[in-house]
Every structure is written in structure tokens, then in C-alpha cells.
Amino acid sequence: MFDKVENPQKTERLVRKWMLDDICDLDRNESWLSDMAEQGLFIDHFGFWSSVWFRKGTPRRTRYRIDVLPRELTEDELALYDACGWHYAAMDQESNWNPVYYYIFQTDENAAVPELHTDPMEQAESLRKLRRSSRWDFWISAAIPFFWIGLWVWQALYAARRFDFLANGNIVYIYWLLFTGFAVVDSLRRGRSIRRLYKRLAGGEPLDHHADYLAAHRRYALTAYLRPLLWAVMMAVLLVQLIFSSLDQARPLPEGAPDFPAVRLAEVHDGLDGPNAVCGESHHEWTWAGAVEDRLYEYADDPETGMRLEWYTTCYRLPFAKTSALAFDALLEEDWYRGISDAYWTAAATRVETNLVDEAWAVAPGAENSWKYALYVRDGRYIVTVSYYSDRSAGGTGDAAVTETYRDRCTEKILPLLAARLEK
Amino acid sequence: MGAGGPMTEAMYYILLTLSVPSHGYQLMSAVTKASWGRVRMGPGTLYGVLTRMESEKMIEIVSDDGRRKTYAITESGRAALRAETDRLRAMLDDQERWEEERKCLTKSKTLRKLND
Numbered sequence: 001m002f003d004k005v006e007n008p009q010k011t012e013r014l015v016r017k018w019m020l021d022d023i024c025d026l027d028r029n030e031s032w033l034s035d036m037a038e039q040g041l042f043i044d045h046f047g048f049w050s051s052v053w054f055r056k057g058t059p060r061r062t063r064y065r066i067d068v069l070p071r072e073l074t075e076d077e078l079a080l081y082d083a084c085g086w087h088y089a090a091m092d093q094e095s096n097w098n099p100v101y102y103y104i105f106q107t108d109e110n111a112a113v114p115e116l117h118t119d120p121m122e123q124a125e126s127l128r129k130l131r132r133s134s135r136w137d138f139w140i141s142a143a144i145p146f147f148w149i150g151l152w153v154w155q156a157l158y159a160a161r162r163f164d165f166l167a168n169g170n171i172v173y174i175y176w177l178l179f180t181g182f183a184v185v186d187s188l189r190r191g192r193s194i195r196r197l198y199k200r201l202a203g204g205e206p207l208d209h210h211a212d213y214l215a216a217h218r219r220y221a222l223t224a225y226l227r228p229l230l231w232a233v234m235m236a237v238l239l240v241q242l243i244f245s246s247l248d249q250a251r252p253l254p255e256g257a258p259d260f261p262a263v264r265l266a267e268v269h270d271g272l273d274g275p276n277a278v279c280g281e282s283h284h285e286w287t288w289a290g291a292v293e294d295r296l297y298e299y300a301d302d303p304e305t306g307m308r309l310e311w312y313t314t315c316y317r318l319p320f321a322k323t324s325a326l327a328f329d330a331l332l333e334e335d336w337y338r339g340i341s342d343a344y345w346t347a348a349a350t351r352v353e354t355n356l357v358d359e360a361w362a363v364a365p366g367a368e369n370s371w372k373y374a375l376y377v378r379d380g381r382y383i384v385t386v387s388y389y390s391d392r393s394a395g396g397t398g399d400a401a402v403t404e405t406y407r408d409r410c411t412e413k414i415l416p417l418l419a420a421r422l423e424k
Numbered sequence: 425m426g427a428g429g430p431m432t433e434a435m436y437y438i439l440l441t442l443s444v445p446s447h448g449y450q451l452m453s454a455v456t457k458a459s460w461g462r463v464r465m466g467p468g469t470l471y472g473v474l475t476r477m478e479s480e481k482m483i484e485i486v487s488d489d490g491r492r493k494t495y496a497i498t499e500s501g502r503a504a505l506r507a508e509t510d511r512l513r514a515m516l517d518d519q520e521r522w523e524e525e526r527k528c529l530t531k532s533k534t535l536r537k538l539n540d
Contacts, residue, residue, distance in 0.1 A: 114466050
């Protein structure tokens with residue numbers, strides 16, 4: 001459209017480079033563009049994601065200036081810049097709802113033209129909108145992680161399915177925290193840059209058009225490379241978890257012995273000493289919240305009655321004892337994870353008075369679920385639940401005294417063994 | 425800076441010359457002419473000031489055909505220009521009075537010394 005200072009080669013080959021600075025760093029970017037021109041690369045247009053396209057031409061010393069405007073310049077206005085010796089090179093628009101336009105102008109190093117900005121204080125005024133919007137950007141970007149942290153805490157303390165959240169976690173939170181954390185870093189960096197330029201200009205000192213940019217570029221590159229790396233790590237972890245989930249690490253018993261604190265069916269029920277008396281499988285899983293979930297399912301036929309015995313153990317190892325305590329409370333409240341209906345829990349659950357573990361609850365067979373015994377144990381970072389489907393006649397009498405005796409017998413058998421294993 | 429406060433040189437000359445509605449080119453040469461060649465305004469400064477003063481309602485666009493905008497001073501711009509002119513004049517008057525007083529003081533001191 002307008003005169004260009006460089007002499008482009010006939011091939012007009014375009015080269016893409018990353019702008020290793022925020023566009024707001026006007027002085028450093030002007031200096032960088034001048035150095036690129038000395039290497040025969042003249043800015044042509046802005047690309048995606050801080051990329052700049054350069055046109056190859058004959059190397060020459062060129063001055064660049066960046067003008068920050070709240071509106072687009074008309075053709076007539078650009079013609080005036082051109083008439084003053086400042087030729088339009090490229091333009092970048094930022095934000096659609098509150099746009100800021102960065103116009104790049106160039107002129108020959110030796111051209112006798114007046115500066116683009118002849119009054120530093122007025123140039124400082126041109127940064128005022130940018131300064132205001134950068135403050136807003138900062139507060140908004142800083143508020144979003146707090147919102148996510150708040151939501152996280154709320155989920156952990158009050159929401160439905162708290163146990164699921166505490167034990168299994170939610171990848172969306174981690175991604176959002178990471179994403180919004182980057183935005184905070186960006187807005188802080190931008191705010192600092194604009195404040196630096198504003199202070200200098202408002203003090204009547206023009207920008208240093210030959211500012212050193214190498215150190216800033218190195219710092220920027222470090223974070224620029226760190227981001228995709230972090231994303232890649234996160235994606236890799238997600239992928240690994242997906243692969244592990246799909247592989248389903250179920251190991252059949254008796255070969256696959258569980259390596260987590262578990263009491264075995266044969267230890268509790270008499271007459272199951274044979275090598276193939278007990279069958280089943282163990283399952284190992286690792287969750288996003290950093291918890292380890294192990295499950296053990298055993299079944300056998302009672303040698304005396306011939307009835308099927310089923311034995312379920314689930315062990316969670318949470319990252320912290322505090323979260324384990326929270327998760328245990330949630331587990332006892334949620335019938336899905338408890339495996340016992342609310343009505344039955346209210347009627348039949350009893351807290352076990354013991355010094356062996358931090359907390360334990362037991363459920364004896366009752367009228368509604370006449371043949372199930374369940375034990376819920378928390379000790380340090382561990383939560384272990386045991387369900388025992390056993391002798392129907394023992395608990396199905398409906399007699400409260402028999403039920404209690406059955407519960408206490410189970411608890412007395414299982415709890416010391418489990419506590420000893422947790423101790424290890 | 426801006427409405428009510430002290431003005432930059434660029435603001436003052438643009439308001440001064442916009443008593444005649446003008447577009448960018450005309451304005452730039454008018455500023456140079458009004459300042460007897462002392463102020464040569466860069467295009468960045470010119471459009472920066474025009475955009476800002478328009479948002480502060482000190483000037484207005486009287487015609488815009490999409491390519492060329494013609495600006496004119498508004499009533500509040502005139503008032504700001506008057507206030508700034510008065511302020512500058514008062515400053516000059518103060519400076520002149522001060523110089524006069526200082527001269528008189530020095531003179532009387534010298535006379536006193538001679539008399540002594």
C-alpha cells in the first residue's frame with residue numbers, strides 16, 4: 001500500500017519467527033525488529049501465537065516504531081504517517097471486546113524524519129488504556145484460580161459425592177488451575193512492562209529504541225517452552241492412566257497376591273486351608289487425586305454348609321492423613337461407596353471402640369440385609385472397607401443379641417489382623 | 425493532564441489551531457505555522473492527542489467520509505483552551521512581576537550601600 005524502505009528480493013520468501021516478548025514491550029520489540037532488518041528480515045505481518053512473519057530482503061539499517069492506538073487508523077491517516085516518513089509495516093489487534101491496535105511503522109535509519117512520537121508525555125497517555133486494561137486482566141486472571149480453589153474446597157467439604165472427589169480427583173481442576181496460573185503470570189509480566197514504559201515516558205524521557213532484549217527473550221523463552229512441556233507431561237500422565245485403566249490390572253487369585261493391607265478370607269473363616277479353596281482377583285488403580293485404590297474379591301464355598309462365601313476388601317491410600325479423614329467421613333455418608341443403604345446404615349452401624357486404628361465402624365447383619373457384615377477402618381492415610389457375605393443363618397434370625405454377637409465376633413477377628421497389617 | 429489540568433504542548437497547539445476545522449494534514453502544518461516552526465509534531469503524537477481529546481469531548485469529528493476525518497474544537501475544548509491560556513499568561517505575568525520586584529529590590533539595596 002505504502003512505500004517500503006527495504007528492497008525485497010524477487011522470491012519474496014517469508015520467514016516465521018517467534019516474538020519472544022510481549023508486544024507491549026515497545027522499546028525491546030522496536031530494537032529487535034531493527035536488528036532483524038539488519039539481517040535482511042523485514043516484518044510483514046503477525047501470525048498466530050506470538051509469531052511474526054518476516055519478508056527476506058537486502059539487509060539495511062532500519063528504524064521501527066510501535067504506535068499503540070485504541071482504534072484502527074484510516075487510509076488517510078496512514079497516508080499522513082507515510083508522508084511524514086513513517087511507512088506502515090504491520091498491525092496487530094488485541095482483544096475484540098476492548099480492542100487495542102499495535103501499528104508497526106518503519107523508516108530508513110538515516111532518513112531525516114521527525115520522531116513518530118515527539119512528546120513522551122503524550123505517548124505515556126497512549127499507554128493509559130493499556131495500563132487500565134492490564135490491571136483488569138490481572139485482577140480477573142488472579143480471581144479465576146481463587147474461584148477454582150474455592151470450588152475445589154467446596155467440592156471436598158460440602159458437595160455430593162465428596163468421597164469420589166477426594167479419592168479419585170478431577171482432572172478438569174488441575175488443567176484449569178494450570179491454565180489460569182499461566183494467565184496470572186502473563187498479566188503480571190504485562191503489568192510490569194507497561195508500568196515501566198509509562199513511568200519513563202511520563203517522566204519526559206523518550207523510549208530507548210535500542211533497548212537490550214536478549215535477557216528478556218531468554219526469560220520469555222524459558223516460560224514459553226515450559227508451558228507446552230507441562231501440558232505434554234499432563235497429557236502423558238492422563239494417557240498413562242487411560243492405558244492402565246483399559247488394561248485393568250486385575251490379577252487372579254491365588255497367584256496374584258495383594259500387596260496392600262488386607263485380611264484374607266482364609267484367615268477368618270475356618271476350613272479354607274486348601275491351595276484352591278479360595279478364588280478371586282485383586283485389582284490395582286491409581287487416581288488423579290494421587291490416591292491408590294486396591295480391591296480384593298475372594299469367594300469360596302463353606303466346607304460345612306456348602307454356601308457361597310464372598311469377601312470384598314477395598315483399600316484407599318490417600319496422599320495426606322487429613323484428606324483421608326475427610327474422605328472417610330464422606331465414605332460413611334455415601335451409600336454408593338459404603339455399599340449399604342442409608343436406612344440400614346442408620347439402623348445397624350456402630351462405632352467400634354478401639355485403640356488399634358484411628359477410627360472404625362462396623363455393621364452387623366440386620367433385618368434388611370440379613371447376611372452382610374461390613375467393617376470400615378481409617379488409619380493414617382489408609383481407608384479400608386471389608387464386606388463379608390457369610391452364614392445367613394448366623395445373622396438372619398432378626399434377634400438383636402445374636403446380631404450383636406455376630407458383629408463383635410467378626411470385628412474381633414478382623415480388626416487386630418488388619419491393624420497389624422496397617423502398622424507394617 | 426487533560427480537561428481542567430495543565431496541558432501538554434501538543435494538546436495546546438492542536439486546540440489552538442482547531443478553531444478552524446481541519447483534518448490531519450492541515451492540522452500538522454497549522455501547528456508548525458502557529459508555533460513559528462518551533463513545534464514539529466510527529467504523526468503518532470498527533471493522532472494520539474486527537475483520539476484522546478475526542479474521547480474527552482474537547483474536540484469533535486465534524487465530517488467523516490470513511491477515509492478522512494475533519495476535527496473541530498468543542499465548547500468544553502474552548503473553555504479548556506481559555507483556562508490554559510489564562511494560566512500560562514498568569515505565569516508569564518507572575519514571572520515579569522517577580523523579575524521587576526527583584527530588580528527594584530537589588531536597586532534599593534545598591535542605593536542603600538552607596539548611601540552608607
